[in-house]
Amino acid sequence: MKLSEIQRILDAEVLVGHEWLDEIDAQKACGADLMSDVLAFTKGRTLLLTGLTNCQVIRTAELIDLIGLVFVRGKRPGEDVISMARENHLPVMLTKLPLYETCGLLYAAGLNNVPK
Amino acid sequence: MTAQPALYLSFSITGLDFSAAGEASTKIKKALKQIGVTDEVVRRTAIAAYEAEMNVAIHAEKGTIEVWVDREQIKIVVSDQGPGIADIDLAMKEGFSTAPELAREMGFGAGMGLPNIKRCTDNLEINSTVGKGTTLNMLIHISTAGN
Secondary structure (H helix, E strand, O other): OEHHHHHHHHOOEEEEOHHHOOOOEOOEEEEOOOHHHHHHHOOOOEEEEEOOOOHHHHHHHHHOOOOEEEEOOOOOOOHHHHHHHHHOOOOEEEOOOOHHHHHHHHHHOOOOOOOO | OOOOOOEEEEEEEEOOOOOOOOHHHHHHHHHHHHOOOOHHHHHHHHHHHHHHHHHHHHHOOEEEEEEEEOOOEEEEEEEEEOOOOOOHHHHOOOOOOOOOHHHHHOOOOOOOHHHHHHHHOOEEEEEEEOOOEEEEEEEEEOOOOOO
């Protein structure tokens, strides 16, 4: 599923990477606030849905090649996090929706190849 | 390591410096990709190095991370000056953590660090002295499928 489609489904604000949304395809998504869980359980072209807005989210994303981030619950990251995402060419979006609903909407729309 | 390593990397880690924590692992990952290590081995090494680096930042005063790479394996040694681990078997249990609240705010401290390292490596040895520090010796085989 293209990130542009995900942006539309979540009515998300694009913080980084507007120009990349049509080019990048997510195969899977992961909803998590614990980075060690993300490190342990994600593989493949994965979009991370999270309420954690510090720079370690970007580090985690870069280290395991996540294809993008959606911050949920309207939790806006600081400029340092946005800059870091931009430097790493990591698309970032922001949705007002809570994590549960974000996951549900994307799963129902077909982004349901969840990591085991 | 029996042969001259193809690559040697060394970095310092400062305790409680969460803005820099993860930088060393990022550089290690980039270096491995540049010398053509397979994606799967790069991923496992990156995760093991990052979890170990975060443990030093969270728990210790300071530490170092060293990496040796040759044709057959990647050796990572992470050594710190810090409180040490009183019960290593307990520390290896998923969910057990002695991390302070600050670590949990970072998204860590859930007690998955050492189990993640064990999962990603082919060999893990932990040596620790309470009140002095901890050393992790990790090996990842390049030429086999591994874990």
